[in-house]
Amino acid sequence: MLHQLDVAVRWILGVSLCFVNLALSSAGLIMQRKAHILMEQQGLASDTSMSPSTISPRRLLHAGVFFYIISSVPDVVAYVLVPQVVCITVACFRMVVLTILAHHFLQEKLHCHVIFGMAICTLGTLVCVSFGPRPGNFTAALAGEFFHPQVSVYLVVCLSILVILLIVEHMEAWPCCRGCVSKKVYHITLPTCTGMAFALEKVFNTEIGFLEPPRQLPLGLFEHPHWTSMLVAIGVLGLLDFYLNLRGAKRMPVQVFAPLAFVLCTSLQYFQSVFVFDELRELSAFNAGLSLLGACGSLLGTLMINPPRMGLLGNESVDSEEVVKT
Numbered sequence: 673m674l675h676q677l678d679v680a681v682r683w684i685l686g687v688s689l690c691f692v693n694l695a696l697s698s699a700g701l702i703m704q705r706k707a708h709i710l711m712e713q714q715g716l717a718s719d720t721s722m723s724p725s726t727i728s729p730r731r732l733l734h735a736g737v738f739f740y741i742i743s744s745v746p747d748v749v750a751y752v753l754v755p756q757v758v759c760i761t762v763a764c765f766r767m768v769v770l771t772i773l774a775h776h777f778l779q780e781k782l783h784c785h786v787i788f789g790m791a792i793c794t795l796g797t798l799v800c801v802s803f804g805p806r807p808g809n810f811t812a813a814l815a816g817e818f819f820h821p822q823v824s825v826y827l828v829v830c831l832s833i834l835v836i837l838l839i840v841e842h843m844e845a846w847p848c849c850r851g852c853v854s855k856k857v858y859h860i861t862l863p864t865c866t867g868m869a870f871a872l873e874k875v876f877n878t879e880i881g882f883l884e885p886p887r888q889l890p891l892g893l894f895e896h897p898h899w900t901s902m903l904v905a906i907g908v909l910g911l912l913d914f915y916l917n918l919r920g921a922k923r924m925p926v927q928v929f930a931p932l933a934f935v936l937c938t939s940l941q942y943f944q945s946v947f948v949f950d951e952l953r954e955l956s957a958f959n960a961g962l963s964l965l966g967a968c969g970s971l972l973g974t975l976m977i978n979p980p981r982m983g984l985l986g987n988e989s990v991d992s993e994e995v996v997k998t
Contacts, residue, residue: 682807686753689746690762696743698769702777703736709778748906751874752881754807757945757952757967759874760938761800764970767977768793789976796969803962805951826948827875834868837861863929866916867936873909874941876902878949931978938971 710729751759768790774780841861843852880902886893893900920929945951952960 679807682753686750686807687758687762687801689750689753690759693743693747693750694762694766694769696739696746698766698773700736700738700740700743701770702773703732703739705736705774706777707733707736744910748877751877755805755945755951756874756878756941756949757963758801758804760941760945761797761804761967761970764793764938764974765797767974771977786977789973791973792976793970793973796966796971796973799966800963800970801966803955803959803966805955805963822948822950823875823879826944827872830868830872834865834872837865837868841865859924859928862916862920862924863932864936866913866920866929866933867938867940869909869913869916870933870937871940871944873906873913875944875948876905876909880906931975935971935975938974942967942971 707729710732714729747759771780771782771786771790775782841858844858880899883899883902884896885899886896893903917933920933946964952963955963
């Protein structure tokens with residue numbers, strides 16, 4: 673089983689899966705964006721009007737969605753194998769890969785601040801992966817502890833906040849509450865809910881790695897209720913994150929929603945890594961400092977590549993050319 677792997681094998685496999693997730697999700701997003709651009713250029717022409725050598729935009733779109741969906745599989749497994757701080761730092765590096773792919777396949781321009789941000793993000797990722805915690809550094813301290821106290825308290829507090837924010841986010845759907853909340857409040861609650869849902873999903877994702885999985889399926893699911901409940905929580909929060917991303921794409925400018933949700937999610941996961949799971953406890957002061965410096969550098973570089981356009985919060989209409997560049 674995964675939790676019984678040698679520490680070195682666990683580390684190599686976990687980091688490799690982080691990069692597999694990065695490659696699949698990046699390719700999926702670029703393919704989806706390329707398909708939408710082709711559809712716009714062709715005026716949503718039917719596939720029959722295209723030459724045989726031309727790739728169908730709709731097939732390209734479906735392939736992109738498929739790649740993006742299956743990228744969640746290596747992501748889930750990676751969080752079981754290696755510390756959160758490593759996984760989320762590699763996730764920051766995805767913005768570098770996306771920017772490079774967009775430049776080559778979508779002809780998007782690279783500005784000086786973007787290139788500088790890519791360099792900082794790349795350097796930060798390399799530092800964190802090189803000096804960050806290994807699986808043995810945090811599994812030994814937490815082995816055999818299912819829902820150790822700090823995780824239980826953290827989940828109760830954060831899940832309560834998430835439920836309250838979800839209620840506020842959907843208040844306008846209730847006739848008696850329409851107009852009670854400003855639209856600017858929704859621009860805060862929606863990305864916050866999205867970031868929290870993903871980050872809390874990764875708490876259960878990490879915790880499930882400390883438990884003995886059932887050996888026989890599906891009957892084993894009933895014999896291991898803790899493991900099964902973890903799996904259900906991961907699924908529910910994953911679906912909630914997917915729903916909130918769809919809602920965000922519909923209700924907010926993408927240049928605002930995507931970076932804000934990512935920053936909130938990443939910051940929360942860094943907090944989880946350091947203070948909830950205490951993943952840096954077994955590291956030397958030098959390695960711990962470099963790990964945090966690399967993680968923060970990755971996030972800073974990501975923000976330099978794609979900063980949230982706060983000026984758009986009060987303006988729902990966004991120029992189509994700006995969306996393409998983003």
